[in-house]
Amino acid sequence: MRLLLLLICLPAFAAEPLPALDADKVVTVSGASSGAYMAVQFHFAHSASVNGVGAIAGGPYYCAQGSFWTAYFNCMDPGFFFPLPTPAFLKTEAEALAKAGHIDPTAGLAGSRAWLFTGKSDRTVLPEVVEGLRAFYSLYTANVAIVRDKPAGHAMVTESAGNPDCGATAPPFINDCDYDAAGALLEHLLGKPPSPAPKESGRLLRFEQKPPYGSPDISMDDAGYVYIPKACESERCRVHVAFHGCRQGISFVQEQFVRDAGYNRWADAYRLIVLYPQAIARWWPYNPRGCWDWWGYTGGDYHTRQGAQIGAVKAMLDRLSAPRQ
16 A cells, blocks of 8 residues: 555656756856855856856855865854955955866956845854955956845745744745845846736746766755746746755755745746756765855865866756757
8 A cells, every 4th residue: 555655646756857948058046055155156167157146145255265164164153263264365266266267267257246135133144254245246346236134044035935033043944024035136137027927837847866967976966946937848048046055955845945935936027947956965975954065075176167066057057058859
């Protein structure tokens, strides 16, 4: 009987191949917490094809400099003994990486758009870290907007989904703050949509997130998600990558982030495919909270085009932009 029930339920949880949709190759990215750091990393690694980033509770590119301790102290809770690396120093590091060909030329960052958010009740990633990210992007003459007046805890902030206490820092790390962060960041990155879609008309596809799209060896799940508006099934659309935060992937909160973070309701209006790559917890490499790699647990090139997770997500985008079969 149990076997029969499993076989009946299996199709609902089966993952499909990631489809080729002839999507636009120029994309935008965003994320919360470790996902914010990952979004910034992806922006710098591929600035020639990424023209905007949203970062909720995240800091500057290469802040951790390959060190877990620097990530934990200097880049989350900086103080006198553990200062946040200066924007000027991190820019020098980024320029050296670009000169060596490890990331795209930083000239592509000029004029790009960055939307940043820090919650007034966030004690996990302090506001000065996000201010450091603002200062860092300003060195590249990016078009930066920052929101710092909401009483949010460490979470993805939404208009009506998630924890009812806006100031909470608790699973699923999605807080109802009567503020639509996904909508605000997409408007800054893409412009105001022609008209909001009354409801979601697309499909949320669970796809096989296996090589070349990642593997458990680099702390990535067997499956990822992509939201495809109905119009994008037959017409060319843009793509936005949404990186979840620590303890926010499907192995921790099931589909709450991919359904409730707030992106899908805007995807139809913007004709926007939303890609949700998925990280998982691992004891080796050491990543017990299922965070994206922004301190080097997958290797020393984690923050470059050669980085294992960055390469996996780029392969997903290449697949989405491939001609329809």
